[in-house]
Amino acid sequence: MRVLIVEDDxxxxxxxxxxxxxxxxxxxxxxxxxxxxxHIEEEGDVDIIVSDIMMPVMDGFTMMTYLKADSxxxxxxxxxxxxxxxxxSVKKALDLGAVGYLTKPINPKALVEKxxxxxxxxxxxxxxxxxxxxxxxxxxxxxxxxxxxxxAAGSGEKALELIENNKIALVISDIKMPMMNGxxxxxxxxxxxxxIPVFLMTGHGGEFSKQxxxxxxADGYITKPxxxxxxxxxxxxxxx
Amino acid sequence: xxxxxDYDKALTIVDGDVDLLKELIxxxxxxxKELLKNIEQAIEAGDAxxxxxxxxxxxxxxxxxxxxxxxxxxxxxxxxxxQGDLKNAHExxxxxxxxxxxxxxxxxxxxxxxxx
Numbered sequence: 001m002r003v004l005i006v007e008d009d010x011x012x013x014x015x016x017x018x019x020x021x022x023x024x025x026x027x028x029x030x031x032x033x034x035x036x037x038x039h040i041e042e043e044g045d046v047d048i049i050v051s052d053i054m055m056p057v058m059d060g061f062t063m064m065t066y067l068k069a070d071s072x073x074x075x076x077x078x079x080x081x082x083x084x085x086x087x088x089s090v091k092k093a094l095d096l097g098a099v100g101y102l103t104k105p106i107n108p109k110a111l112v113e114k115x116x117x118x119x120x121x122x123x124x125x126x127x128x129x130x131x132x133x134x135x136x137x138x139x140x141x142x143x144x145x146x147x148x149x150x151x152a153a154g155s156g157e158k159a160l161e162l163i164e165n166n167k168i169a170l171v172i173s174d175i176k177m178p179m180m181n182g183x184x185x186x187x188x189x190x191x192x193x194x195x196i197p198v199f200l201m202t203g204h205g206g207e208f209s210k211q212x213x214x215x216x217x218a219d220g221y222i223t224k225p226x227x228x229x230x231x232x233x234x235x236x237x238x239x240x
Numbered sequence: 241x242x243x244x245x246d247y248d249k250a251l252t253i254v255d256g257d258v259d260l261l262k263e264l265i266x267x268x269x270x271x272x273k274e275l276l277k278n279i280e281q282a283i284e285a286g287d288a289x290x291x292x293x294x295x296x297x298x299x300x301x302x303x304x305x306x307x308x309x310x311x312x313x314x315x316x317x318x319x320x321x322x323q324g325d326l327k328n329a330h331e332x333x334x335x336x337x338x339x340x341x342x343x344x345x346x347x348x349x350x351x352x353x354x355x356x
Contacts, residue, residue, distance in 0.1 A: 008293075011268045011301035015253075018260050052300070056293045105303035108255045 002026045006036040006051035019108040033063030049078045064096045077118040124169030125149040129159040131177045156180030170238040172199045242309040245346045250306025283329045292321025310339040
């Protein structure tokens with residue numbers, strides 16, 4: 001789990017990051033809302049944000065308003081830190097969609113609790129596995145536009161790596177791929193964690209029928225070329 | 241009179257992790273000049289909003305390391321910035337600077353921090 005801490009005071013930043021690292025989180029720091037947004041837009045690798053409110057350049061409220069207005073970023077849960085007894089800020093934080101708040105000075109136990117709670121609430125990602133760049137991108141775009149968090153894998157091996165390191169709602173994999181094919185990937189995923197749903201997709205009239213694929217243990221079947229609305233209809237129930 | 245360095249309070253904040261507390265204090269002591277400079281520049285420029293932010297920042301940092309006396313003075317400056325009234329800011333800043341250096345000295349020689 002990757003946590004971005006947004007805090008202009010170096011001591012609070014250090015405190016929060018030491019505590020979270022000790023609890024196994026990967027931590028990055030930013031010293032303003034502006035830096036946080038550039039980080040997310042450039043690296044895109046953040047699961048949870050813990051942010052101060054009062055900061056120069058861009059404060060926590062402005063940053064949240066920006067994130068919530070962007071369908072690709074609005075899914076990232078934000079925990080805001082407020083001064084003690086600042087009821088107005090707490091209300092504003094929650095109104096803007098913060099999943100929780102902490103009062104300063106930050107208490108390590110409370111910090112870990114809030115981050116864990118935020119982690120539980122994160123909707124899992126959809127992993128899209130296809131060796132064909134174009135199709136993978138097309139599918140990602142279709143789902144991302146619906147506000148669904150997607151992760152891309154160009155191979156079965158890469159998909160397994162992503163599954164190990166992320167919270168996963170669903171895997172959609174092509175069948176025909178070099179090295180590990182979709183059916184092998186399916187077996188591998190289910191062996192590790194049978195609760196992860198897997199859809200397989202094949203080209204029209206390919207060698208695998210819907211019955212074959214479902215018999216092999218897949219949770220769903222998609223025929224290429226796919227229709228956007230059909231894909232979304234099938235995927236949505238898996239996004240909690 | 242608030243304590244310059246409230247060891248017990250600081251230790252509560254880090255849940256008893258003395259090593260972490262030492263790291264935080266080292267970091268604060270290292271950064272304190274920079275943090276104070278930001279405040280001084282804001283006062284010289286007569287920039288109330290910048291003063292509010294800079295004072296808020298040092299106050300946050302002091303809150304994490306148990307610098308309660310300086311924390312309180314930082315609050316005064318933050319309020320002045322918030323209300324846009326800087327006429328006494330310089331005098332309060334001087335008190336803050338004195339209190340911060342007292343904090344740096346006291347933590348550098350604190351037996352309780354060194355014993356662990």
